Structure formats: C-alpha cells, structure tokens
Amino acid sequence: xxxxxxxxxxxxxxxxxxxxxxxxxxxxxxxxxxxxxxxxxxxxxxxxxxxxxxxxxxxxxxxxxxxxxxxxxxxxxxxxxxxxxxxxxxxxxxxxxxxxxxxxxxxxxxxxxxxxxxxxxxxxxxxxxxxxxxxxxxxxxxxxxxxxxxxxxxxxxxxxxxxxxxxxxxxxxxxxxxxxxxxxxxxxxxxxxxxxxxxxxxxxxxxxxxxxxxxxxxxxxxxxxxxxxxxxxxxxxxxxxxxxxxxxxxxxxxxxxxxxxxxxxxxxxxxxxxxxxxxxxxxxxxxxxxxxxxxxxxxxxxxxxxxxxxxxxxxxxxxxxxxxxxxxxxxxxxxxxxxxxxxxxxxxxxxxxxxxxxxxxxxxxxxxxxxxxxxx
Ligand SMILES: Cc1cc2nc3c(=O)[nH]c(=O)nc-3n(C[C@H](O)[C@H](O)[C@H](O)COP(=O)(O)OP(=O)(O)OC[C@H]3O[C@@H](n4cnc5c(N)ncnc54)[C@H](O)[C@@H]3O)c2cc1C
Numbered sequence: 001x002x003x004x005x006x007x008x009x010x011x012x013x014x015x016x017x018x019x020x021x022x023x024x025x026x027x028x029x030x031x032x033x034x035x036x037x038x039x040x041x042x043x044x045x046x047x048x049x050x051x052x053x054x055x056x057x058x059x060x061x062x063x064x065x066x067x068x069x070x071x072x073x074x075x076x077x078x079x080x081x082x083x084x085x086x087x088x089x090x091x092x093x094x095x096x097x098x099x100x101x102x103x104x105x106x107x108x109x110x111x112x113x114x115x116x117x118x119x120x121x122x123x124x125x126x127x128x129x130x131x132x133x134x135x136x137x138x139x140x141x142x143x144x145x146x147x148x149x150x151x152x153x154x155x156x157x158x159x160x161x162x163x164x165x166x167x168x169x170x171x172x173x174x175x176x177x178x179x180x181x182x183x184x185x186x187x188x189x190x191x192x193x194x195x196x197x198x199x200x201x202x203x204x205x206x207x208x209x210x211x212x213x214x215x216x217x218x219x220x221x222x223x224x225x226x227x228x229x230x231x232x233x234x235x236x237x238x239x240x241x242x243x244x245x246x247x248x249x250x251x252x253x254x255x256x257x258x259x260x261x262x263x264x265x266x267x268x269x270x271x272x273x274x275x276x277x278x279x280x281x282x283x284x285x286x287x288x289x290x291x292x293x294x295x296x297x298x299x300x301x302x303x304x305x306x307x308x309x310x311x312x313x314x315x316x317x318x319x320x321x322x323x324x325x326x327x328x329x330x331x332x333x334x335x336x337x338x339x340x341x342x343x344x345x346x347x348x349x350x351x352x353x354x355x356x357x358x359x360x361x362x363x364x365x366x367x368x369x370x371x372x373x374x375x376x
Contacts, residue, residue, distance in 0.1 A: 003355070004029060004180045005193040006172040006203055009039035010148055011340055012195030013155035014348030015333050016164060017070075019193075022352045026164035027189070028156065029182060031171035035152040037197045038340065041309025043220060043257065043265050044148045045233055046342040049090045049140035052104075053111035055366035056318055060339065061112065062362050063346035064142055070345055074158050083150040084260050090143030090233040091126055095293070098136030101237040105138045114141050129229050129297050136237075143233050145257060148341045155348075172196070175207040175330055191355060193331045198275075198310040200334035209327040211320060211374060213335055215310035217271040219283050221291070224302045225262030229295065233257040236294060250283060254290040256298075263304065266291040268338070272313070279306050311337045316373025318366055319343065321350050325370040331355065332369060 001024045005012045008030035016026045030036065048064055051057040067085070074081035094101040105115040116139045123137035124130060156166055167184075172192075174181040180192045196203045201213035235255040255267040269283050284306055292299045314320065314335035324330040333351050336343050346362065353360045365371075 001025065001191070002027070002189045003191045003193060004187050004189040005195055006180070007037070007195035007197055007200070008034040008152065008156060008166060008168070009037045009195065009197050009340070010035070010152040010155070010344045011197065011333050011336060011347055012193070013152040013159070014344035015193050015195055015351050016159045016348075017155040018348035018352035019355065020159045020162040020164050022356045024356070026159050027167060027187060028159065028164070029167045029170040029172055029180070029187070031169065033168040034156055034166065035149040037199070038309045038311060039148050039152050039197070041307055042148050042218070042341060043255070043267055044084070044146040044151070044341050045255070045257065046144040046146060047090065047233070047339065048108075048113050048142050049092055049115070050235075051339075053107055055363070056339070056343075057108070057111055057113070058362050059319075059343050059346050063343050064144070066345045066349065067144075067146075074154060078154070078157055078161060081154050083154050084147035085144065086146075086260070087144040088232050090140040090235070091123060092138045092140065092235055092237055093123065093130065093134045093294070094136040094237040095131070095133055096135065101136050101138060104237070116141070127231055127234060129295050130234070131294055131296055145233060146341060147259075151341065151344070172203055173206055175327065178329065191329050191331055193333055193351065195333045197334060198312040200312060200332065204332065207327060207330050209324040209330055209369070211332060211335070211369060212315060214272060214313045215275055216313035216337060217269070217273050217276070217308060218267065218311055218338065219269045219279060219287065219306060219308040221266040221284060221287050221303050222305050222307070223264040223266070223298070224304045226258075226264060226301055227262065229297055229301070230256050230258045230264055234294065236290070252283065252286045252290060254294050256291050256295060264298070264301065266298075270311075270338070275310060277308060279308060312340070313337045314374065316371070318373065319347065320369050320374065321347055321367040322354055322364055322369060325368070
C-alpha cells in the first residue's frame with residue numbers, strides 16, 4: 001500500500017510514522033519543508049490538564065501514554081530520539097474564584113486524569129517564584145513537554161529509515177483516482193492523507209471535499225535564558241476557557257514554561273485574523289502583563305523575541321481523523337487547533353488503524369468528517 005501524506009508538520013509526520021510502522025510505503029510532501037508550518041511556531045506542551053472530559057481528552061490521554069513508548073522504540077530503531085521530552089507535570093492556578101478550577105479538576109478525575117488539588121504552600125514548594133496571590137492550585141503530574149520540531153523530524157527520520165521519502169517544496173493541488181496531483185507532477189498512490197494544518201481547508205476544497213478549517217492566530221514571547229525561575233508548565237485557570245471558546249476576538253491567558261535551553265516561553269494568545277502574521281505590540285504587552293502577575297520575577301527578565309503561528313481551528317474544537325465520506329481514498333488528519341503536538345501520536349495511530357482495517361484503539365466516531373459539527 002502506497003500512501004502520500006500532504007504536510008510535514010507534526011500531524012503528517014505522526015501519521016506517516018504510524019503508517020510506515022504498519023507496513024505501508026509512505027511519501028510525505030510539503031510545499032516548504034519539515035515543521036515549516038504551525039509545528040515550528042508552537043510551544044511543546046503535551047497536556048491532559050486543559051481538556052474537558054470527552055473525545056479530545058481521550059485522544060490526549062492515549063497520546064500521552066503512547067508518546068514515551070514510541071520515543072523509546074524510535075531511540076532503539078534510530079540510535080537516538082531526543083525530542084527534549086520532559087514529563088515535568090503541570091500546575092494550574094486560580095487567582096480569583098477557586099471553585100471553577102476545583103469543579104473542572106473533579107470532572108477530569110472522573111475521566112481518569114490525575115488532578116491533585118494542593119495547598120498554596122505545596123504550590124510554592126513546586127514553584128517558589130509563583131505569585132502569593134493564588135486562591136487555588138491543582139497539580140497535574142501527567143502533563144509534559146517536547147520540542148515540536150524535533151518531534152516532527154524524529155518521526156520523519158523513522159519514516160525514511162523504513163524506506164519512505166520526504167519531498168520538500170512540492171505543493172499538493174488536488175487528487176484524482178489513485179493519485180495526488182502536485183505542482184511537480186502526479187504521484188500514484190492508494191490513499192492521500194490531508195495533514196496540511198491550517199491550510200487543510202484549502203487543500204480539501206481543491207480535492208473536492210471541503211472541511212471548514214480556519215487559522216487561529218497565537219503569539220509567544222521568549223525570554224533570554226534564566227536559571228530555575230519556572231519549573232513546571234504553569235498556567236492560569238482561565239486558559240481552559242480561552243481554549244474552549246470559539247470567539248474570533250483577541251483572548252489572552254497566561255501559560256508559562258521554561259525550556260531545556262533556559263528560555264521561558266510565555267503564551268498564549270488566540271485570535272481569528274485570517275493569515276495575518278503581524279506581531280502586534282498590544283498582544284505582546286497583554287501576554288507580558290499577565291505573566292508578570294503569575295511570576296512577578298519575570299518583570300526583571302529580558303524578552304529575546306516573539307513569534308506566532310496559526311492553529312488549525314475547526315468550529316466544534318475536535319480534529320478530523322479518518323476517510324472522507326465524499327471522496328474515497330482521501331483521508332484527513334487535521335484541525336487539532338492548539339493541541340496538535342500533544343495529540344499527534346494517537347492521531348497517527350488511529351489513522352493507521354482505520355486505513356489498515358485494524359481495531360481502533362479509541363472510538364473514531366467523534367472525529368469523522370460527516371459529523372454535524374462540520375456541516376458547511
Ligand atoms: C502559538 C502557538 C502555540 C502552540 N502551543 C501548543 C502546545 O503547547 N501544545 C500543543 O499540543 N499544540 C500547540 N500548538 C498547536 C500545534 O502547534 C498545532 O496543533 C500543530 O502544530 C498542527 O500541526 P499540523 O501538522 O496539523 O500543521 P502544520 O505544522 O502547519 O503542518 C502543515 C504542513 O502542511 C504544509 N502544507 C500546507 N498546504 C500544503 C499543500 N497544498 N501542499 C503541500 N504541503 C502543504 C505546510 O507547509 C505545513 O508544513 C500551538 C500553536 C500555536 C500557534
């Protein structure tokens with residue numbers, strides 16, 4: 001079976017890896033190169049803490065379980081698979097009414113998430129530089145972090161090692177029976193996977209199977225390296241509301257974490273402004289102001305740079321994973337919005353299971369293309 005994957009971001013890479021592990025011959029095409037889209041412009045949080053119980057949380061939990069296993073397997077196969085994986089845990093804090101955070105954590109515990117309410121003293125032991133103004137804190141030991149570009153390129157290395165290929169600077173322009181059409185010619189294949197991230201709606205329309213993927217802008221501030229200022233992934237409880245909202249207007253909520261290089265990443269903003277990639281000072285100011293409220297010592301730390309990307313957004317906040325109901329042979333794996341790094345591994349595995357006729361490890365129905373939430 002020959003499968004062509006459109007898009008060498010983390011989702012295309014995870015699909016390609018899982019398909020090649022299942023025995024398929026895989027070609028990945030990207031109009032730029034590996035991780036050149038949103039994957040190279042995100043953070044690397046692998047979170048279960050920010051998701052309401054439901055299909056997305058189930059996908060996140062599966063992915064969280066599978067990621068370290070897959071990395072161990074790839075390390076053996078490739079000789080190394082260093083993606084800066086840090087199972088460091090997350091800390092969610094409230095600075096206003098504590099009840100919504102406690103209620104949310106209780107619902108998550110019922111869904112099998114480890115969500116431990118802790119005292120302020122325990123929170124300060126975990127994060128000594130945290131503001132003293134917190135009203136509640138919940139520790140999520142399962143949250144982790146990777147370097148997204150390394151994750152994508154490591155998955156693609158495995159694909160190549162198994163005989164697959166990556167074609168950079170090749171733009172997919174449509175599909176025909178048993179082939180992908182590109183600006184560099186026709187590639188014969190049995191299946192095409194649309195993993196074109198925020199541009200997946202555009203490619204899907206050209207392939208005759210529109211899906212309503214839209215870009216949702218996000219911007220990150222990066223500080224110069226600092227020692228031991230932030231230890232976990234820390235965010236304000238209002239982040240969950242911003243993630244779940246579909247509002248087009250600017251929303252910011254504080255998400256702070258350090259990287260192995262010592263820099264601190266400060267997110268996150270959400271805004272639907274099409275593909276406008278302007279870095280706006282008022283967004284940066286808002287991110288900085290809220291981060292300083294959470295970690296007052298950040299006031300004295302320099303910002304080194306800011307960057308932004310476009311989350312692939314679908315109106316019902318669930319990715320599509322599966323074969324298109326209108327165009328047989330065309331599959332979609334996209335719409336992961338702000339969680340594609342964390343959801344990639346289980347997405348790839350689910351898609352490969354469905355394509356090869358194996359029993360899916362999680363219920364695929366909520367991710368189908370013919371669900372009511374995707375009606376155009
Ligand atoms: C600021 C920000 C912070 C984020 N933080 C996190 C986080 O902490 N944790 C998390 O899990 N997620 C996070 N995300 C979301 C995450 O980055 C995305 O969900 C994920 O990267 C999407 O991956 P993808 O492979 O679907 O898309 P992309 O990485 O965009 O890959 C799509 C690829 O398709 C290619 N392409 C497009 N059209 C064509 C075509 N016609 N032909 C050929 N190639 C084509 C593009 O060049 C691109 O390389 C964040 C996003 C942003 C913007």
